[in-house]
Amino acid sequence: MSTTESTDDTDRPTEERKIRRAITQIRREGWKVAIIYAVIDAALATLAVNLVATFLGGVPRLPARLPIPPAILRTLRETAGVTLAEPSVSSAAVVGVAVGLLVFAVEVAWRVRRPLVEQFEAANPALQESLRTARDAVRQDQHSRMARRLYESVLADLKRASSVGLLDVRRVVVTVLLITVVSIATVQLAVVDISLAGLGDTPDAGTPGGGTQSEYTGLQDGSSILGEPEDVPEGSEELDATIDTSGSGSGDGSEAESAAAYEDSGFGGSETVESQRAGFTEREQLEDAELIREYNLRIREETDNE
């Protein structure tokens, strides 16, 4: 707004004040349109850069993840109560956001470089000459009968005019569709894990001994993290158990029957048989074996004493 326009409006005729307000409103609409364009283009740029960086396996000369400054972490914790499990962020995302912000700033500056009212006039050709003349007349403080008549006419025309013409709806729709496509592509890329990062590297690339470190931070193959499958020791927990062949003991019907069958076969006698069980899985059985063993030991001691 010029300094002339910022003078006391209450002293001016009603139509002139209304024209000034209308012009202010038109400028506001122009800013809105510029910001709409800038936001969607910035979003597209952010997603596109992130997608490309992910596909290429990272951003050159940047680590896979960038640490978040402690000040930001502290602010997040204090203001939003958010505590991040991992205080770092993907470098691809950071570069994407940076490019998006740059696109936003450049586009807003580029779109408002031409006077916003002139953009509105261009979008409403029927109003172009009358609105421009009214603007000039207001700036020159014209209060003549013809000027007032012009103000009335322009105000009536402005009520019928629309700032929608400033917005190229087709372009906005196309950009939003592109944003959707790039978003889907980004998710798909993360799921299928396509990356150019490993192409051309040695087979042991990415391993600690290989001298290089993969900077990919997305979902990874489980076998690459766990390594090649190999045999591992099963572990040993063996217990010796002595079982009295007299058949008394466990109370297990099946074992008693088998002991009786053994004696019936002609191999039984007063001799004791020491049996061994190689492992067990159930805790109850282990306790039984301990009980049997202790019980057998006591019987032997009593027998020896006799």
Added chain:
Amino acid sequence: MSEPTTDIDRLQQRLAGVRKEVGKRIVGQREVLEGLLVCILADGNALLESNPGLGKTTMVRTVADVTDLDFSRVQNTPDLMPSDITGTEIIREAGGEREFVFERGPIFANVVLADEINRATPKTQAALLEAMQEKQVTAAGETYDLPRPFFVLATQNPIDQEGTYPLPEAQTDRFLLKLVLDYPSYEEERDIVNLYTGGGSGSTPPVEKVLTREEIKEIQSLVREVPIADDVRDRAIRLVRATREAETVEFGASPRASMGLVLTAKARAFMRGRNHVSWEDVEAMAAPVLRHRILLDFRAEREGLSTDDVIAELVDEV
């Protein structure tokens, strides 16, 4: 709508009525009629170039009739004296006493048709044009104001130039517009013949007065208030300045042409019911305002370019 706006609407409707009434007598020639009215609304004077018999006198007289303006006609000849136009002091006897009385000439009218102005001597031309410019006449030390509104339409015959005194450039610059009256089309000529040779009481169809002198003065005041955008005004000025720099123009238009171009564009916009000047108005008035103010050089003549052609090129360039 507020009261002033209603008044302006009414005046614009009256102007439309003037055109309609004049159309009862004049067939076609819409552009010339518009130029004539623009000239009156802009409080200027016009130079009309036409061959004889194209109805220029009828047109001007009709405009005077429908606007309630006094009309006079001066047929310029080489022996016409300045006092024959402006008036002179004569001795009048009244009650046995003699006194000098200023006898007003034909220039004391609202609408003056100066036929074939190039047949008058330079001295008479200068007297007429000075009166036209100053809107007053001085005789024997006394100054007499011309009636308002005041409008001179001077005609020139483009052929039969023998024995004429062409207007010098400095004098033609005093005319706001130069209108060129061309022959009518076949259909228009047929309508003219039917209109003036058919049945009826007289040879001239009747017209009604639709605009008063006071209303014309009011409109002249309103025309100057018509807002013009800065860029349109600047472009009009650039157009006039371009005539001074164009290769095909030997002598360009003066700042008076810039003022005339903007003012006539305002008058045209008002007449068309608009509240602001459009570039279309400037374009339409460019040729009438500039064609008598520039002199083409030999290159334009060699290429067969007319003044209007050069102006049209300049309009496209600016």
